Amino acid sequence: MHRTVHSPDEAIAALSDHGVQRGSPVGLAVHDSTVGFAAGDHTIAVEGGDAFRCVAAVERTIRPRWVLWSPDTAAALVRSGIRVSTAWDVAAVHRLLAGGWRNDPARVWAYLHGLDRRHTPVAGQLDLMGGDAGDDADQPVRPDGYLRAEWVDGSWRRSSTDAAAWAAVVLRVAALQGERLRALSKTGAVAGDSEATARAESTAELLCAELAHDGLPIDRLAAVELISSLVGPRPQNEAEAAEGRRRRDAEVFVHLSSAAGVDLRNPADVKAMLRRVGIDVPDTRAWRLEGMRSVHPVVDALLAWRKAERIATTFGHTWLAEHVGSDGRLRGAWSASDGAAGRMTAQAGLHNLPAELRDVVVAKHGHVFVRADLGQIEPRVLAAVSGDEALRRATQDDDLYAPVAKRLGVERSVAKIAVLAAMYGQTSGTAGQALRGMEAAYPAAMKFLDTAAQQGQAGIDIRTYGGRLIRVGEVADGDVRGAAAAARGRYARNAMVQGAAAELFKVWAVTVRARLGDLDARIVLCLHDELLLHVREEDATGVVALLDRCLGEAAHRWHPTSGVRFVTDTSIVRSWAEAK
């Protein structure tokens, strides 16, 4: 059944007629300013006026779970000032189900229907089935079962009726994904609730759209001053930039009898230069040169040069101009589940800002930051996903490493190394002896890690607790023993912990997002185990308490029976640098 509505009230009435209530899936397709809905077997085209107002009204009165093709839709809504509570993002769910990062509609569709991707239609190509009776180009799905390329690339969709038809397709896709996820949990392929993971990951995409839009508050003037003090004022042209580089280089060259032919930006040159002053190193990384500062003054100068060069090239005036707006907000693109294990990633330096630059991350007038990080999240997550009883007991302590050290009969520092070595797959060095103690003390946790490593070595794909597929890649010539196999083993071993930790973190983040409600408070940074919120001063203590409550709620949603204790360290600060 298809209907056309002309106002928010009609849209709400139509959806209600079709039985849509809080949390019901509603397909949403947006193209430019046209909007279409799908619910059950019904499609609704929104005609006339501001179609986005209908989305806002439906969100306000019904609050469904919006089923989206991709975070682009969420970004379009946020740009229009609309923030929805919950979503099912089929692109994000596809990455969970199928692993990897590719998630375009054609691929998602082909995956769910068992279609050979090599035959995926291409826009503009002659359709071999084109002459067949019943092949109606107005339909998004072709008679041969593939999505029509013109619908995928958006060139076909122009009307709100088309948008509604496209919304119907995404709703169908979500239903198929739900079936796949339920099957995973039912057959035991996934220990956790993979559907719940899909919902949290989808909502994390909404959060990412908001993070990209809102940005991280920066004191722009302070940033200019700090950068200028490190690398000088912003060069106005290429000649000034070259002069700046020459000046910085000279600080190093002054320690050499001859600097001829030395390019400090070329590691091979630097290595040869160091050799000439009697320093022979396999590479010139800072940690290796650190102990050689006393051997020759050029080492000190070189390390200082590296620091300044890094600011000049990566976090200097250009970075500021490109990524910090005139409103004093650092903005970059966010991904809710990138990379191997599904961590959040961010561009524009949001995830690797040098510590010295945190001074300029400053709350706006009348606001403060509430910063919270999860303590020792990876070993605690390991305790949960492995079900290791002894390690679970250790999580009851504020400092997990204290009871581990006691049990192993070693110093705390050694215990920490042993636990990290187990999770990363390190076998050499200090860790060796303590690792054997781990086997005896925490057999279930060690078995869990070892199983993951073995599967990785054998080239078998694995799934995290929450259901994310970890693809370990092709195995060349049956290699299950060589260096590549060992690397796959470490990769798989760590992905099971890091990936599960990322899942818990995102449940926490979206729980906080939801519980903030109407408060004038925003999450402005997510950093693997850390949340930074920008809040009104008078709300700060309330938000501190809320973060802690949400961690309890999130831990329970993520793993209702783990019995593991998670801890958070929270502080109220004006500048990010004040924390930690």
Place this chain on the structure above:
DNA sequence: TGCGGCTATTG
């Protein structure tokens, strides 16, 4: 012009 190597930064 694209890619691997080296380097630096973060969790």
Place this chain on the structure above:
DNA sequence: CACAATAGCCGCAG
């Protein structure tokens, strides 16, 4: 320099 990420510059192949 164990696990993950982004990002810049260099040399080299095409």
